[in-house]
Amino acid sequence: MPTREEFLYFSTPEKLLFYILVFLSLAYMASQIISRVRLWLQGKPIDWYKTRTGRSYWVPTKEGIQHWVTNIVVFVLGQKKVRSSRPKSGAPMHLMIFYGFFTLFLATTLFAINTYSPIKFHHGNYYLAYEMVVDIMGVAFLIGVAWAAMRRYLNLKSELGRAMVDEPKQLIQRRRWPMSQSANDFWTLGLLFIMGVTGYWLEAARMSADPQPFDWSAPVGHLWAQFQGPFSPLAYKVVWWFHMVWVFAFFCVLPKMRLRHVMMAIFTTAGKSDTPMGKLKSISMEEVEQTEQIGVKFGKDLSRWHLMSLDACMECGRCTEVCPAWNVGKLLNPKQIVQDIRGAHQAGLEIAPAIGEEALWACTTCNACVEACPVLIRHVDLIVDVRRNLVSEGQLSGSSATMLRQTASTSNAWGQSASTREDWMKGLDIPLCRDGVEFDFLFWVGCAGATDPNAVKTTKATAELLKKAGVKFACLGKEEACTGDPARRVGEEFLFQEKAQQNASVFEKYGVKKVVTTCPHCMNSLKHEYGEFGANLEVYHHSQLLQDLVSKGSLLAAKPKRGEVAFHDPCYLARVNEESQAPRDLLSNEVVEPEHAKHKTLCCGAGGGRMWMEETLAQRPANRRTEELLATGATTVAVGCPFCRIMLGDSIKQVRPNDEIKLLDLAELLQEANAASPETYPNN
Ligand code: SF4
Ligand code: SF4
Missing domain, CATH: 3.40.50 (Rossmann fold)
Structure with a gap:
């Protein structure tokens, strides 16, 4: 019957050595995780994850467990956020790595259960299917890892090219990903790639040393075995140990590298808050009296969930890619903010100087970063909490x-x-x-x-x-x-x-x-x-x-000419409050869509108090958004927010001073459409 023998050709002392090394590497990994957990525990108890019955989700009640399981299925196993991000963000690459890695992890776990428990199921047709799936997903994993390394190489090359340009030092530091980080990434990807390739080599070595008629069920290993020819038991064991050395190294470095997100994201997403994206946490006077402080000054002032979420950051940069402030050349880089807060907390330093005030005030609280983040980090909570402390200390002027x-x-x-x-x-x-x-x-x-x-x-x-x-x-x-x-x-x-x-x-x-x-x-x-x-x-x-x-027939919808109107979705309507269809229905769905539309809309730059802050012409998010809206060829820009109207109105004058561009609210377009209709409709 098709199956695989555990520890083929291994003596008892060799098995013992294996168990000792597994124990040591896992113990080292656990000690590093414990040191991170200690840092999380310095934060404030999580009081905002309460069930309807008022009990914390961290207490394993039926409702709490349902909450954890649902979030893990949707956000971790389902990769909801990664799947919805743009292919440009490397979404297919990440999905290949994740599902490839997950399959290999699951396969190893099943093999271990079969080996160490009385339940024996690793044989017959199940075994053949298991081998086939693992072999195919291993290829997906390797392609994903190679793709990631290539992306990093190309990014680094363009960064190095841009480093020749004379930019202010502060700007370079915040806007460029450090070289040390890139080196770290290459080590991580190299380790994953070697683990994958040596895994195939091990499989081929087993087939070469102990050929079986059902080896075809693992086509990659089978092909490799045919290519390399027969192996002695000793040669097989050398390849086995070579592969295991990389696996032990992986256990040791996992919590130190950004790869740790594979573990941390499970906790962050499981305990995610149900608080709406647009709701900020209140501060009570009792809290202020107790702590003699308003807002967040040090990492310990954040909640434990927020501290944990910083460790879950996979440093993918999706948040930065969508940030309207970063995209017009400002110092605000949400990915860097997460790293800065993490670093400041670890070193026991104040957060605001680590981030830099200019970056902190540049945020429009548009929540594009929050919406994009695959591990559900709530950047806006973090930024506003630090702002609260600065304001309480009189650091806001102008x-x-x-x-x-x-x-x-x-x-x-x-x-x-x-x-x-x-x-x-x-x-x-x-x-x-x-x-x-x-x-x-x-x-x-x-x-x-x-x-x-x-x-x-x-x-x-x-x-x-x-x-x-x-x-x-x-x-x-x-x-x-x-x-x-x-x-x-x-x-x-x-x-x-x-x-x-x-x-x-x-x-x-x-x-x-x-x-x-x-x-x-x-x-x-x-x-x-x-x-x-x-x-x-x-x-x-x-x-x-x-x-x-x-x-209900009480009003008529507007019917703009095809290609005439582009609608600018306000962040606090489309993204934060998930309404993007009603405005389109009012325009009979006759709108031309800009590159960023609906919940992925691009901020006009007015939120988060930015409406009242000075802005240089070159750094107006509204100008960039206006260019994007007008690139559709539309001659009318429709809005649904007074703030957007003010910002885009100024930008249209700057971006297209000589063109006849109309800027109208949805209500005005509807008013035009209803101008000739009866005074009051009979339905009401
Ligand atoms: S904060 Fe989220 S989106 Fe930004 S780099 Fe980290 S994981 Fe990616
Ligand atoms: S809320 Fe908007 S402006 Fe602020 S960091 Fe996130 S993406 Fe950037």
């Missing part, structure tokens, strides 16, 4: 500090007085909550929507459409205050909390249950972050409510 002062004194991020929030309403007969009107939806206007001249056009168009469709809505007018979103993302947590409490009490006063807003940033904050302040609301972006009205 226009963003002015924005915070304005928000605190006028409840408007642009410093406009409360009464100006009603200026746009003049002559429009807009219902106000304070007049006691009945309403289904609160129309939340937002600071920009109420006071920025272009954003006001969106506000007016939305109000007109809601009226036309017979929606019962009301506004807060001067009782509305900034949601506090820009303050929170800049790092002024307690100003955010003050504004959230102020608005939540107004919602309670008027019994607000449903909210519609034209601003995805307000939408995100009201939907995900206001619950903690007692405001449990149903929140809609205006595109969602308008799309619902179109589907």
